Amino acid sequence: MKTTRALFFVITCLTLLSARADAQTEQAITGSRSIQVSGKAESILPADRVTISVTLRRVGDVLVSAQEASQKIFEDIVRQLGELGIPPEKVELRNHRLGKEYETSGPDRKRELVGFFSERDFVVELDDASLLEATQQELAGSEDVAVNGTSFSRKDEIEVRKELRRKALVAAREKAVAMAEVYGQKIGKPLKIAETAETPFFQTRNVYTNRVDEVPASGGRVTLSAGVEVVFELLD
DSSP: OHHHHHHHHHHHHHHHHHHHHHHHHHHHHHTSOEEEEEEEEEEEEEOOEEEEEEEEEEEESSHHHHHHHHHHHHHHHHHHHHHTTOOGGGEEEEEEEEEEEEEEETTTTEEEEEEEEEEEEEEEEESOGGGHHHHHHHHHTSTTEEEEEEEEEOTTHHHHHHHHHHHHHHHHHHHHHHHHHHTTOEEEEEEEEEEEOOOOEEOEEEEEEOOGGGOOOOOOEEEEEEEEEEEEEEEO
16 A cells, blocks of 8 residues: 555656646746747658568368368468578467358358368568568468568668658758748747657558469558657747
């Protein structure tokens, strides 16, 4: 009980201190002439990391045979991808579903039990985007496999974002200077800096097929952006 009260006291103090700091900042902004501007920076880069979403489905007369067959197919896929240079740890099983398989037939659309299914969802991560086409060809060559989608990303996203954030801050300052000059004013120190929410856009490609000749060519680009809002002091 004492520990809980102490923790509650600490949280309350931190909340009050934060609120006080925010209030002081707002007071400083309100008490002086200021200009608020936004800045953005964006970069479109070729992808160097690819994630492929895959579903493997096998139907059998009994549940055990369906499960064993899907397991073998999965192991064969891991082995075949390994021959392409993709290590086993880059093939991750995400979900395994088991159940009864039905078919609907006849004018009354009656459901008939025809066996049992074993369905496995897994992803393949490529650290080399040049392997995409060969990987998709390998996956789509099996009648039990469907490539559901492909997404692209960057390994250096954190570093790219840092540079974009810097460029966004520079852009905000340049905008503030240009706007202030119109009225014969100058800008002073920044009174408040905030980052706006920017969601990375990963170009994706959905592929619902198990036919080799329908798999599209490799390629993908990633759009990363950063945004800021800055309040500058306005001077004569």
